[in-house]
Amino acid sequence: MSTVTLNAHAPTGPIADRWDEHRFSVKLVNPNNRRKFTVLVVGTGLAGAAAAASLAQLGYQVKVFTFHDSPRRAHSIAAQGGINAAKNYKNDGDSIHRLFYDTIKGGDFRARESNVYRLAQVSVNIIDQCVAQGVPFAREYGGLLDNRSFGGAQVSRTFYARGQTGQQLLLGAYQALMQQVGLGRVEMHTKTEMLDVVTKDGQACGIVVRDLATGEITSFNGHAVLLCTGGYSNAFYLSTNAMNCNATAAWRAHKRGAAFANPCYTQIHPTCIPANDEFQSKLTLMSESLRNDGRIWVPKSPDDTRPPHQIPEDERDYYLERIYPSFGNLAPRDVSSRAAKRMVDAGHGIGPLQNGVYLDFADAIGRLGEQVVKERYGNLFDMYQRITDENPYQVPMRIYPAPHYTMGGLWVDYNLQTTVPGLYALGEANFSDHGANRLGASALMQGLADGYFVIPTTISDGLAPLLGSPPVPLDDPVFAQTEQEVRDDISRWLSVGGTRSVDHYHRELGKIVWDYCGMGRNRTGLEKALSEIPALRAEFETNVRVTGRADEVNQNLEKVQRVADFFELGELMCRDALHREESCGGHFREEYQTDEGEAQRNDEDFCYVGAWEWKGPDTPQALHREPLEFEYVQLTQRSYK
Amino acid sequence: MKLTLKIWRQEGPRAEGRFESYEVPNVNEEMSFLEMLDGLNERLVEDGQEPITFDSDCREGICGTCGITIDGKPHGPWPGAATCQLHMRAFSDGDVITLEPWRAAGFPVMKDLMVDRTAFDTIVEAGGYISVDTGAAPDANEIPVPKPVADAAMDAAACIGCGACVAACPNSAAQLFTSAKLAHLNLLPQGQAERFRRTEDMVETMETFFGSCTNYGFCQEACPKEIPIDFIALMNRDYLKAKLKNRKLAGRQG
Amino acid sequence: MTYVDGAHRWCDRTEAARLTTTQHPPGSQGASGAPSPVNRRAKRTTFPLVDLYQTAVGKKWVMAVTGIALMGFVFAHMFGNLKLYQGPEDLDKYAAGLKTLGDPILPNSMVVWLLRVGLLVVFALHIHSAYSLTMMNRRSNGAGGGTRRDTIAANFAARTMRWTGIIVAAFLVWHLADFTWGWSFVNPDYQYGAVYDNVVASFSRPAVAIAYVVANLALGVHLYHGSWSIFQSLGSMSPRFNPRRNPLRRGFALAFTAAVVLPNISFPIAVQLGIIG
Structure with missing residues (x-):
């Protein structure tokens, strides 16, 4: 029986009014009632820090979790180039509609129109917010903001802070977050890694975490869980992602019922x-x-x-x-x-x-x-x-x-809610806005849009009906059971006692994923990968060596669980790539190219979001399709000759 | 090349630490310093020994996670570079290299070369922000910021919060870190409203964890972003003003 | 690890109960590995200067301001002593004149006593701030167990401030006993009011002359870093005094130090060479 239904809850009507209409139609939570709701935010990159700070400002009880030693270290910090916004400060013909169109086209027509239009709309507010926070964007001599063009765009709409735009934007969000910590509205858990989502009656009600300093496994309950945990480029082993970037939070959520969309859309x-x-x-x-x-x-x-x-x-x-x-x-x-x-x-x-x-x-x-x-x-x-x-x-x-970036991620509706009610995904962790290919300087825009402006509005729609019901208490058996599963998993890894390091298997996995599901993919290669990955995983599970104990700082124990998830995710990437018999954006199937070697889309059969549902460890995931309809843009072939 | 590493091993926050020696053969000078340690760790794991715990993440010198004191120098011999940006060509065959964690009472060792830098977050929490709730911001171009001011604020904001300044300072002072955050916010027009309260709160929180400045300048030498101690002077001045100025009138003069 | 709320309290959710009953020594870790404060937090008072003095940044400011006062003193002291070269009459007249400063409006010796009390207070503050900052830095420094820090970057003067300060303070006591109090075991030939003769008598003894030269060199080292450092502690942001590219700032420190120390060490040398006396 399938539990997944893909209802995007995307509003209809004139595209420019959709976000306005939606904001009017969502259920609200009265300011005095907001403190009765607890929101758990996992990850403190642009999306997570911005969401946590904004929700705390609204009055929700927020608990934040990051595996880093400080929220400021999330990998958003490494973004160099800039952030797009349809400010049209240069008077060069830019507009919300143009940014919307560029993003849809850049994504090779594989993103949801409503989401992308909203992204373009709130982009202008992001710049205002960041400047007010003290982000030192580059200025002209007159003291006004400077722009540059980026990624082949025909307008100058990219705001930047030297080569450290991501750092400065993240510091802005981090500072706003730390202010809320200081005000007692956010409870901060650093060096704390989320290892599972707890669900009861199909609704997310909490998370299980491991304290990376003491190894302790505990649970937290809340009315909503926000996953802002980034992308999965490290499935390739060698990527421009940071060493500790991982897909574990998103993947564990997937295994608890959240559909994973378009995993084959990766950007090189x-x-x-x-x-x-x-x-x-x-x-x-x-x-x-x-x-x-x-x-x-x-x-x-x-x-x-x-x-x-x-x-x-x-x-x-x-x-x-x-x-x-x-x-x-x-x-x-x-x-x-x-x-x-x-x-x-x-x-x-x-x-x-x-x-x-x-x-x-x-x-x-x-x-x-x-x-x-x-x-x-x-x-x-x-x-x-x-x-x-x-x-x-x-x-x-x-x-x-x-x-360096993954467009795929957890499937979310217009409210950024996954297929598990109460569980949301923001930023690179979701699949929503970039389609099959992301434009330069758009990742920062999307992370901050989700965190600052989208989730604070849409979350109340999910929370309002829960007014009066406290979160599922921590002594509910679902927490003990999920914790036990996490503990069992940890003891299993510590007791393998094999001969090779975790890094060895990660490297080997990365080679397979890169060779067969990297820049160019074809049926033979993907089928080969789909047989090689499980074989390597079997060896990994019986021959990996994890030293140390569970109740101390143990970096190999952290790593082995992340790599285990990359094995499963890598397989799904290949399965998705195999099923998508077209080339689009970052997904290039060598069988489907024009005579000139360009990507050849198949809009007849594949103009949809492919969202995969977990079916248990030994069964392949099931595919669900969310059709993509384009009312405001014309589907065209990209050509760069 | 072949190297000998003397590495600080400490099992946990309360354990006694000690140096242990490791021979590392076959070091390629193209390797980064941390890749050399990765290789050593892989060997240790496959030999059934405890690998060396050290922090690192982005490996391009921006996240501020890594930090090893190498031969007494935080982040090692290369100026303007974090530990992760150091490459093995900085060393030669037969070298004996000493690796230690950051040493400061405010940065307790968690394990081996990993320290707890939460005190930095506490300093920022005390005032290292501009209060503007999401949605409350005016148009971004409403307040012009002169380019030299924006550039100076950016120079200060480049701080990656790695803690090398504290590790380098004989007094374990965090003045360079704190003053960089203060300068970033206190220089900008947007930061004026909270300038003096911010300065007081951050300085006084800083002093509960770290020592005082003796104007040695070790911190700016160790800083991977080469942030100058000019900002400490600015912090000192703002702190004095915070204590002596009539705040009701302070807004007038900026 | 977990930290909660804005009161800068640290707590670990699992061992919170234990933490509330267990006192951790400064600089040690709580159960979660989160650091507990190393130094006591200053309590705010209503008196701005007292408030300022409670913090390290404030103490550095006091040290800088008292340092400037002391620089003024050593400079004036050196300048007055140049009258050694003009002969006994001029010097003794200058010394006597110090006591009649403010005459005829103020009573005899009043100004000189005010200056002395002021200097004493300034000295006390200069030394107390140095002492309490040193103690704070010892608490904050976690170098125990490791190797020494590499100290190439800071110059000799910066690193030896505490030692040169102690040498100068000790010398000061000797100097007062020598010329002001006239303790017989320090200067057996001391005569009240005969400044020139006292100086010559004292400096004629080679050991004393050498001690004066050494002490003044220590003073010079101390002055050199101090007069460089005041800009920093007082927060001078003038680009000319930027510590990175600081020809003017180094130049000022060097010139001031030389202006004070060179004449000072010339006195005992001149006596020893027979130029004076």
Whole structure:
């Protein structure tokens, strides 16, 4: 029997009025009654910190959980580029409708119109809010906010704070959150990792957490649970995500009934520093802006091992300029990523491990002079040199694509509620706004929109009917039972007593997911992955070694549970990728491409959100479809020639 | 290359700590420092020994999670870099490297090289914010902020809260951290309303955990974001004003 | 770990009961590993200066202000003593003149006594703030058990402030016994009012001359960091006095130190070389 029904609760009517109408129609909670509700917020990135602070300001009792030692360390902090908002401060034709359209089109027509329009609407409020909080956005000499264009957009709508926009926005939200902690309205639990969602009668009523300092397993109850726990790029092992980013909270929620939507939509960023050795722990992203002046090439001969400056001009293949003459080196992220992969796969890769392509600034330096190049990219060049010990003013940079964002996530309705009532997902943890591909500078916008403006409005619709009923008490057997399951899981991992480290299996898993469910996917590969992953998981479950005890700081114990979830999630990514017999955005099925090698959508059969329902550990998930209807945009083929 | 690591091992907050030596062969100079430790840990686990507990997350020098005192220097020998940005080419074959946690009474050791920096959150909680409830903000361009002011605020706001300034200071003072947060907010027009109360509250909370400034300047040398001690001077001045100024009139002068 | 509410109290939900009954020594950890405060929190008072002095930042301000007063004193003291080179009459007349400052409006010696009391208070505050900050820093410092911190960044003067301060204070007592109180075991030839002769008599003994030179070098080291440091403690944000690019600030510290110390050490040397006396 299926328990999942996908009702998006998306309002109808003129798109510009939908959010207004919805705000009017949601049930409200009287200010005096708000303190009777407890909301549990898991994760303190942009979405989590913003939601927790805003809900506490409204008067709800908020409890916040993060596995970091401080809420300020969430990985939102590493975002570099900027945040989009339809302010039209530049008078260059931007509008809410244009941001809406760009986001839908950028997502290759696989996102819900109502959600995306709302995102564009609240984007302007985000900038106001952040400026008032003291976020030091870049300014012009007149003292007004500066904008830049980003990710190929035709308007300048990106607000930025040097190369640290994510950091500054997160600090703004973190400070607002800490103020509420100081006022006693938020109870903060740092170094506390959520390991399960507790449900009773199909409704989320609490969470089970592990105190990472003492190892203690406890439960918290509440009227609503908000998962703001980020994406799952670390399923690839090597990604630009932080070491501790994981999908455990979202995945455990999935296993408790929350549908997981579009897991195959993952974004690969084209300009990252390639791996140097097999011990590489993560990849570092270099801002996409480098492609404005750098030229990408590989040697024409596959076995050319000469240093770059000895390779004469006519033996170089500037393949992006050759294949995409009009966009050239500025081809979109997914297109240029795939082109780089094709070159490396064909043996043209450069660098000691033959795993990169050149990004060459020699022409730009010749044309503009070293000083101008330094002004534009000096900090990036310094960062590159620190990591690789190569001077990009003299030697071309080596770059290669790397996973860095996941558009898929927990399925949510217009209220950001998952298929489990009382359980919400915000930010990268949900699937909602980016479709199959995210535009640059939109992740920060979505996280903050969900946290500051959407959830504070929509949550009351779920809470209002619960007025008068206290949360499920902690002595209810559902809590003891869920806690016991978590404890059993932990003891099981500690007692495996195998021979290989957790990292070893994570690396092996990552290789499979990357090879078969990375930039290019095909039926054979995905079927192969679907047989290799379970086999590797079986070995992992019997041969992994976790040292230490459960009642102390034990980083391997934390890791083994996260990797176990990545195994299951990696499998679902492949299953989703296999079922989606089209190419769209970050999902590129090699069987489905145009003659020119572009992604070929199949709007007839696949214009829907694929949401997967957990069916137990030994049964494949069941697919549910939420059809996508487009009333305000025309479905078109993207072309960048 | 081959290295010897002398690493501080401490089982828990209450346990006695000690240095233990580890031989690390086959270190590649392309590795980052933390990848070298990852490799050592993997070997330790597969040998059935307790791996070394250390904090790290983003590994690109922005989250502020990592922090190891390497040969007496917080974040190691490279200026303007966090531990995670340090690469093994900073060392040479045969080196003996000492690894310790941040040392400060306000940062108790949790395990091995991991310390508890919650005191920093408590300082921010005391006033490191601008009170503006969600939705209450005026248009972003309503208050112009002169570019030099926005730039100076950004210089201060670049702090990643890693705690290297405390670890570097012989007095275990957190003045650089606190003053950077204060400068970020106190310089901006948006932060003026709460400026003096914020300064008082944050400084006095800071002093319950950390020592005083002796103007050594170790902190700015250790800071991975190279935040200057100028901000400490600004904090001192604002603190004095907070104590001596008539707040009813303070708003007039900004 | 868990922390709750705005009163800066720390609590662990599981062992909250134990925590309320168990006192943790400063700097140790609560059951959850959350730190308990290391230093006592200042209580706010209605007297702004008292309020200010309770905190470390306030004490540094007091140290800086008293430091400026003491710099003024050592400079004036040095300047007056230059009259050694003009001969006994001028110096003795200057010394006697100090006592009649304010004459004829104020009674004899009143100004000099006010100055002395003021200096005493300033000294007491300078030393007390230094002492209590040192104690605070010891509580806050968790270096025990580890290796020494790398101390290349700070200069010698900064690191030795406490020692040079103690040397100067000890020297001061000797100096007062030598020339003001005229204790016979310090200066057997002391004669009340005969400043020039007293100085020459004292500085003629090589051990005393060397002690004066050494003490003044310690004073110089102390002054050098102190006169650099006051800008910081008082919160000077003038770009010319920026501590990173600080030619003016270093220059001021160096010039002031030299202006005080060089003449001061010239006196015993001049006596020893027979230029004076």
